[in-house]
Amino acid sequence: MDEKARIELVLAAVQAAGARISGEAVVLGPGDDAALLRPPPGHELVWSSDEQVEDSHFRRSWSEWAGFAGFGTKAAGASLSDLAAMGAEPLGALLSLRLPPDLPAGALEEIARGVGEQLAAAGCPLVGGNLAQDPRGLGLTLDVLGHVPAGRAWRRAGAQAGDRLFVSGPLGLARLGLTYLEQGGDPGDPAWEAPLAALIRPRPRLALARRLQQAAVRPRAALDLSDGLARDLPRLALASGLRAEIRSADLPAPPAMLCAQLGVDPARCALLGGEDYQLLLAGPAELAGDELVDVGALVEGEPGEVLVDSKPLSIKGFDHFA
Amino acid sequence: MDEKARIELVLAAVQAAGARISGEAVVLGPGDDAALLRPPPGHELVWSSDEQVEDSHFRRSWSEWAGFAGFGTKAAGASLSDLAAMGAEPLGALLSLRLPPDLPAGALEEIARGVGEQLAAAGCPLVGGNLAQDPRGLGLTLDVLGHVPAGRAWRRAGAQAGDRLFVSGPLGLARLGLTYLEQGGDPGDPAWEAPLAALIRPRPRLALARRLQQAAVRPRAALDLSDGLARDLPRLALASGLRAEIRSADLPAPPAMLCAQLGVDPARCALLGGEDYQLLLAGPAELAGDELVDVGALVEGEPGEVLVDSKPLSIKGFDHFA
Numbered sequence: 001m002d003e004k005a006r007i008e009l010v011l012a013a014v015q016a017a018g019a020r021i022s023g024e025a026v027v028l029g030p031g032d033d034a035a036l037l038r039p040p041p042g043h044e045l046v047w048s049s050d051e052q053v054e055d056s057h058f059r060r061s062w063s064e065w066a067g068f069a070g071f072g073t074k075a076a077g078a079s080l081s082d083l084a085a086m087g088a089e090p091l092g093a094l095l096s097l098r099l100p101p102d103l104p105a106g107a108l109e110e111i112a113r114g115v116g117e118q119l120a121a122a123g124c125p126l127v128g129g130n131l132a133q134d135p136r137g138l139g140l141t142l143d144v145l146g147h148v149p150a151g152r153a154w155r156r157a158g159a160q161a162g163d164r165l166f167v168s169g170p171l172g173l174a175r176l177g178l179t180y181l182e183q184g185g186d187p188g189d190p191a192w193e194a195p196l197a198a199l200i201r202p203r204p205r206l207a208l209a210r211r212l213q214q215a216a217v218r219p220r221a222a223l224d225l226s227d228g229l230a231r232d233l234p235r236l237a238l239a240s241g242l243r244a245e246i247r248s249a250d251l252p253a254p255p256a257m258l259c260a261q262l263g264v265d266p267a268r269c270a271l272l273g274g275e276d277y278q279l280l281l282a283g284p285a286e287l288a289g290d291e292l293v294d295v296g297a298l299v300e301g302e303p304g305e306v307l308v309d310s311k312p313l314s315i316k317g318f319d320h321f322a
Numbered sequence: 323m324d325e326k327a328r329i330e331l332v333l334a335a336v337q338a339a340g341a342r343i344s345g346e347a348v349v350l351g352p353g354d355d356a357a358l359l360r361p362p363p364g365h366e367l368v369w370s371s372d373e374q375v376e377d378s379h380f381r382r383s384w385s386e387w388a389g390f391a392g393f394g395t396k397a398a399g400a401s402l403s404d405l406a407a408m409g410a411e412p413l414g415a416l417l418s419l420r421l422p423p424d425l426p427a428g429a430l431e432e433i434a435r436g437v438g439e440q441l442a443a444a445g446c447p448l449v450g451g452n453l454a455q456d457p458r459g460l461g462l463t464l465d466v467l468g469h470v471p472a473g474r475a476w477r478r479a480g481a482q483a484g485d486r487l488f489v490s491g492p493l494g495l496a497r498l499g500l501t502y503l504e505q506g507g508d509p510g511d512p513a514w515e516a517p518l519a520a521l522i523r524p525r526p527r528l529a530l531a532r533r534l535q536q537a538a539v540r541p542r543a544a545l546d547l548s549d550g551l552a553r554d555l556p557r558l559a560l561a562s563g564l565r566a567e568i569r570s571a572d573l574p575a576p577p578a579m580l581c582a583q584l585g586v587d588p589a590r591c592a593l594l595g596g597e598d599y600q601l602l603l604a605g606p607a608e609l610a611g612d613e614l615v616d617v618g619a620l621v622e623g624e625p626g627e628v629l630v631d632s633k634p635l636s637i638k639g640f641d642h643f644a
Contacts, residue, residue, distance in 0.1 A: 028475070035370070044360055045361060047467060056456055134375045155354050321328060
């Protein structure tokens with residue numbers, strides 16, 4: 001199959017999954033040297049890119065239980081989550097794939113379908129991308145562009161002393177699923193469906209972000225928990241020039257029964273776990289609601305320091321290069 | 323070196339090379355979940371991504387003569403060229419790197435310096451990116467965002483019957499350099515400096531694009547010659563619904579002496595050669611000037627058909643998957 005046929009196959013699969021390659025803001029979609037977009041007047045652009053690398057972010061063998069679509073949902077979920085973390089609305093996405101020669105028939109279409117499912121759920125059109133042959137392995141890059149009314153993006157900086165800290169859902173689930181797989185667990189076991197789904201099909205919190213942007217009381221700082229609370233909370237605290245204090249008993253940790261099966265501590269898993277793509281938000285106490293779990297507060301103190309149950313945080317989250 | 327230290331090293335090297343990580347349009351640069359940009363009112367966004375993959379687009383061994391900086395200049399040049407091809411001004415760039423564990427000390431800084439040199443020459447700030455570990459090989463992705471007054475981008479479609487076809491400079495040089503290397507040529511031979519420079523340090527034609535956008539007579543269609551005239555010209559002709567007629571004697575082919583040394587035909591090399599990143603432009607005859615070489619015309623006829631010296635084009639340009 002030549003390059004043109006592959007591009008057509010990707011675009012067809014993405015659209016079959018419900019995503020669009022056109023839209024109100026899309027002046028020119030796939031097929032030229034670049035895409036042309038018309039951003040809403042008075043808005044700022046929110047721009048990010050995330051890459052999924054074989055044997056670093058996923059293993060090819062996962063296709064046996066997640067399908068190749070799983071790599072697409074994982075890559076697109078991770079990128080769209082960055083838009084949610086800034087409180088932005090999606091404008092468009094570029095999909096770049098590195099394809100190894102030994103990729104089985106149907107894999108490209110499945111990957112595109114997975115990407116399409118996430119883009120469809122986010123209302124984000126696919127407007128371009130890139131296909132490259134890679135003799136060494138499979139890779140997926142999703143570039144996303146969003147928009148937000150000027151001055152309204154949630155940065156890591158901007159939290160105030162006294163702000164409460166909230167997380168938007170379960171922490172450590174994706175890590176628990178990964179640990180289960182690495183210990184040779186059976187991915188077909190229904191008890192492990194939720195951790196494996198968290199790992200392969202993260203749900204970017206775009207709808208929550210939209211609701212919070214339109215609320216009377218809004219977050220003052222945010223980020224998405226891609227590297228784990230233990231690593232991401234110090235980043236937010238440091239950027240805001242504050243100390244964070246959290247209570248381990250309040251963390252929405254994975255089910256104790258599953259943790260016990262792998263011999264891991266639930267609170268530790270919640271602190272360390274990356275790739276959950278839940279939001280960490282700082283703001284007034286009035287933000288509290290069914291979806292937001294209050295886990296602590298930001299206070300005056302050593303910028304970036306984190307106290308867990310009044311003791312300094314002694315573990316670190318995920319570092320790709322550590 | 324952990325992730326944070328690597329990011330700081332990249333940002334320092336890019337700035338040491340003269341590029342910025344801030345600017346008038348940059349509301350928030352590197353260091354958050356996403357970059358924030360303020361596009362000029364009334365302009366459309368031009369968005370593209372290009373990826374350089376080890377052993378597909380370059381060989382690690384080239385670092386012996388081009389330095390690791392050469393991979394940076396190649397990747398950034400290829401992406402910025404897409405902005406030139408649309409007649410756009412750069413707004414910002416994201417740099418994503420996949421780093422193998424066996425990368426020598428200093429390589430990351432060199433790569434970043436190469437990227438920085440191209441961004442500096444283009445006046446394009448680096449506003450974010452991504453670092454990932456890749457057990458399998460080195461990879462560079464440059465995402466670029468530009469802007470153009472609404473309705474003024476040069477697409478592949480839009481040329482009219484009777485339009486002249488122009489190329490912005492030498493064709494086939496990069497391919498000649500690649501062929502020379504693959505035949506075991508000595509990269510230190512000064513006679514081969516120009517072909518090797520074309521391969522590793524393409525010069526995106528942004529200044530030319532700016533001049534043409536501001537001229538009284540402007541191009542009606544354009545693309546950058548990344549896959550070779552034999553492949554890219556049919557794309558422009560097809561998109562514009564026209565037939566192209568070119569004369570091989572008018573193609574700015576590589577020096578006959580160098581071609582003879584490798585046993586290749588200069589006109590064939592000019593037709594086939596990819597990665598030159600010169601512009602192919604269609605428009606009124608008045609566009610002709612020192613930088614633009616008239617190579618033929620677009621006429622009524624079978625859309626996408628190309629006649630070379632009145633005979634149908636019988637060779638194809640570069641296809642990553644053919």
